[in-house]
Amino acid sequence: MSYHKYGIDPALVERVKLKMKNPVVKDRMKQLMNGVTKYDLQDRVKVRRLLKTACGILHERLTSVQEEQIVSFVIDQKIDPNNTFHLLKLWGMFR
Numbered sequence: 001m002s003y004h005k006y007g008i009d010p011a012l013v014e015r016v017k018l019k020m021k022n023p024v025v026k027d028r029m030k031q032l033m034n035g036v037t038k039y040d041l042q043d044r045v046k047v048r049r050l051l052k053t054a055c056g057i058l059h060e061r062l063t064s065v066q067e068e069q070i071v072s073f074v075i076d077q078k079i080d081p082n083n084t085f086h087l088l089k090l091w092g093m094f095r
Helices: 010-019 023-033 044-058 064-077 084-093
Strands: none
Touching: 023 044, 044 064
């Protein structure tokens, strides 16, 4: 399922993709996600906390509606960060 169906702004996605090309930002995001499990990504509170931290790293401000859209998207994807297939599926979604 595409992030478009959750109402996530494509311009926001493009800004984040551009910022992630910066090696320093990418490294900080990797550190943030280090040790995150599939159970963490199914917990609304933990996902919201990760999102807020990521927004700080990326210098992005989100409205409460945008936050909720992104949190719902992450939870509905049932992402297992240790499953290569899940990561490839996500990568394909945001290419």
